[in-house]
Amino acid sequence: MNSAVALQTTLPILIPLIAGALSLVVWRSRQLQRGISVLGTGALLLASIWLLLSVYDNGIQVMYAGNWPAPFGIVLVADLLSSIMVLLTGITGLATAVYSLATISKKHEHYGYYPLMHLLLAGVNGAFLTGDIFNLYVWFEVMLVASFALLILGGERAQMEGAIKYVTLNLVSSAIFLSAIGLLYGLTGTLNMADLAVKLAEHQDNPMVQVVAMLFLMAFGIKAGAFPLFFWLPASYHTPRVAVSSLFAGLLTKVGVYALFRVFTLIFPLGDSLIRDLLLAMAGATMLVGVLGAAAQFEFRRILSFHIISQIGYMLMGLALYTPLAIIGGVFYIIHHIIVKSNLFLISGLVYRLQGSYDLKQLGGVWRSHPMIAVLFLIPALSLAGLPPLSGFFGKFIVIKAGVEAQHWWLVGIALLVGLLTLYSMIKIWAEVFWKAMPEGATAPAQQRGGTGLMVLTIVALATLTVLIGVAAEPVYKLAEYTAAQLLDSQSYIQSVMGVR
Amino acid sequence: MSTLLATAVGVLYATAIYLILRRSIVKLVIGLVLLSNAANLLIFTSSGLTRYAPPLIPEGASAVVDGIVADPLAQALILTAIVIGFGVLAFAVVLIHRAYEVVKADDMDQMKDTDT
Amino acid sequence: MSMPNRPDSLILRVTGHFLLPLLIMFSLFLLLRGHNEPGGGFIGGLVASAAIALHLFFTSVQSARRLIWVDPRDLIGWGLCIAIASGLFGMFSGLPFLGALWVxxxxxxxxxxxxxxxxxxxxxxxxxxxxxxxxILLALAEAEDA
Known part of the structure; x- marks a missing residue:
């Protein structure tokens, strides 16, 4: 095996691990930790670009950890979907690291904020790259433990209450995932995803396969924040520091979505199955419930949290329709969503820095005092609502077009309605926070320390990316098209993993 | 034997879910402990129960073992899952301890501030 | 905590002093025995921390901290660095990450x-x-003392 391949598939996991270990070694020094965090995430971004370019040129890259051959050892597999997700992790990671420099207090840094952030990134990247179902579970847990700790860093009452719900539902999901792995192993005697795909093709009519697929749907559905069991998300995502919320909002639920995409294209290809009907219903309900929840909220970050759920619905819709165009739409939507959502959370933090509140009723007049920030908010907000020519428009357009082609009219109707309601939510934030005058007797900005330069810098960078994805939608569409083709052609994945070494 | 174990797994799941649905956070955590144990036992049961030799290859022997041996991979999976479960549950215990200090109640109904 | 912090037990103290070095040695034995036979870093580490936890039970947090003479957080950092470095060695020799080298x-x-x-x-x-x-243990013990 080529050692460059080994390096580029391992680096996205290795860099955050090394950065985390190093920042633990120097935990006494704030400055060193901050330096390592920016350098580490920067290097991660570079490594992920390298990986994507190489996967784009040379096809699926496979790394056999410890040099054990395919079905026996653990493999790392980088196909286009994985490397796109890794790239997005790199972008969000770097943005969060820079933003953290300006917003994370000394106390949080002392309690290990940076090592945990790196551990989280390592877990996320590991989950994206692994080609082994049990290894996926391990990376999920790495990610979860890091996110648990980040969630309660600071120890406020709301954080504790949110964390209990977050921990409980995620542990339940992990247990379901583990049970599914156990049953799957009993059924096939293998854990390698490519090998599973081969072996399960022989077990098509075994009802146990349906049961296992259903367990996977449930486990990843909880992690993704999909319809029936999403309550943990809006209960917890608004409680930690904004940088943490932004990282969670961008990446964590998307790991669940990624796992759904991977499992239901490779291991249990969605034909005309019961699972597919269920997934379609879940997608519709997720969109609707999320956006209705958001409409009732008057807290900046809670509105955004509920919108994560409704957006997850669009991605699930892309997967559930299971036509090439729909998968393209799903992939495009993920690319667009991660950047936009992280950015919106970062903006909520910036507004908090300026006015000292997240409550829409306490806020106001930002348009007067900081027109540039208001414009910066409009870019991701309108993109989220799906207005052309921003990135969200294309994502929604492709998914809905796929829905029309598949003639799922009710789902298309929900998707359009939810787009409209998303716009309503964003306009509500705009009107309350930016447009209306500062309310009487609102708490004056509690003289927040530190500048906003770095915060604005990250927000501008992410907003630029949003505009770029919208303006240069063609290449991104092409990339999503190749990705979808690769996802639907599970044979190429299987051959890359199991084939000649 | 596997019927017995399967029943045990079922009882464990049922107990775990009953405890998770209770209002007390201590019972909630006990439920989570049982749930992870139920999953481990399920892996153990579903990977096939054998009454044969342990999967050890004597020194100098060829890699192929004579006769049927127990499946080592399932045991490795369970060991890993136990280690992970141990770590996560240690965290959960610390969390409910801190939550109890902050909220001063062992009752999920007192922890509704972040909902809606 | 309402009850007195350190119930003084003569038996625990005396046996604890004897057991501590034995347990540490046993943990090192487990560590070195690993890989080909039952044992290894994880189990060894648990035994060693159990030994120090035992020490914590009959002395104080300060004494336990003195016993390990480095901050536990340093141990995590250095341990992670060593573990990652062991995987990198293989990479520099053309093997994939975690490829094993033997001397x-x-x-x-x-x-x-x-x-x-x-x-x-x-x-x-x-x-x-x-x-x-x-x-975790020391943080919990300190929170209880406070």
Whole structure:
């Protein structure tokens, strides 16, 4: 095996691990930790670009950890979907690291904020790259433990209450995932995803396969924040520091979505199955419930949290329709969503820095005092609502077009309605926070320390990316098209993993 | 034997879910402990129960073992899952301890501030 | 906590002092025995942290901190670094990450000794486990004292 391949598939996991270990070694020094965090995430971004370019040129890259051959050892597999997700992790990671420099207090840094952030990134990247179902579970847990700790860093009452719900539902999901792995192993005697795909093709009519697929749907559905069991998300995502919320909002639920995409294209290809009907219903309900929840909220970050759920619905819709165009739409939507959502959370933090509140009723007049920030908010907000020519428009357009082609009219109707309601939510934030005058007797900005330069810098960078994805939608569409083709052609994945070494 | 174990797994799941649905956070955590144990036992049961030799290859022997041996991979999976479960549950215990200090109640109904 | 912090038990104190070095030695034995036989870094680390936890029960947090003479957080950091480094060695020699390298050393008295990167990995895990367990344990004990 080529050692460059080994390096580029391992680096996205290795860099955050090394950065985390190093920042633990120097935990006494704030400055060193901050330096390592920016350098580490920067290097991660570079490594992920390298990986994507190489996967784009040379096809699926496979790394056999410890040099054990395919079905026996653990493999790392980088196909286009994985490397796109890794790239997005790199972008969000770097943005969060820079933003953290300006917003994370000394106390949080002392309690290990940076090592945990790196551990989280390592877990996320590991989950994206692994080609082994049990290894996926391990990376999920790495990610979860890091996110648990980040969630309660600071120890406020709301954080504790949110964390209990977050921990409980995620542990339940992990247990379901583990049970599914156990049953799957009993059924096939293998854990390698490519090998599973081969072996399960022989077990098509075994009802146990349906049961296992259903367990996977449930486990990843909880992690993704999909319809029936999403309550943990809006209960917890608004409680930690904004940088943490932004990282969670961008990446964590998307790991669940990624796992759904991977499992239901490779291991249990969605034909005309019961699972597919269920997934379609879940997608519709997720969109609707999320956006209705958001409409009732008057807290900046809670509105955004509920919108994560409704957006997850669009991605699930892309997967559930299971036509090439729909998968393209799903992939495009993920690319667009991660950047936009992280950015919106970062903006909520910036507004908090300026006015000292997240409550829409306490806020106001930002348009007067900081027109540039208001414009910066409009870019991701309108993109989220799906207005052309921003990135969200294309994502929604492709998914809905796929829905029309598949003639799922009710789902298309929900998707359009939810787009409209998303716009309503964003306009509500705009009107309350930016447009209306500062309310009487609102708490004056509690003289927040530190500048906003770095915060604005990250927000501008992410907003630029949003505009770029919208303006240069063609290449991104092409990339999503190749990705979808690769996802639907599970044979190429299987051959890359199991084939000649 | 596997019927017995399967029943045990079922009882464990049922107990775990009953405890998770209770209002007390201590019972909630006990439920989570049982749930992870139920999953481990399920892996153990579903990977096939054998009454044969342990999967050890004597020194100098060829890699192929004579006769049927127990499946080592399932045991490795369970060991890993136990280690992970141990770590996560240690965290959960610390969390409910801190939550109890902050909220001063062992009752999920007192922890509704972040909902809606 | 309402009850007195350290119930003084003569039996615990006396046996504890004897058990501490024995347990540490046993943990090192487990650590070195790993890889080909039952044992390894994780189990060794747990035994070592159990030994220090035992010490914590009959003395104080300060004494336990003095006993390990480094901050548990340093142990986690260095342990992780060692474990990752052990994987990198393989990479520099053209193997993938975590590929194992073995060296045969002839040590006087012991004879041939086979040392490799998996041992290094185990040592890293050993330190991480001790560091993590003690970090949680000491934090909880300190919170109780306060």
């Amino acid at each position: 045969e050393l002839s040590v006087p008295i012991f004879g041939m000794l086979k040392v490799g990167t998996p041992l290094l990995f185990d040592i890293g895990v050993y330190l991480v486990v001790i560091g993590t367990v003690l970090n």
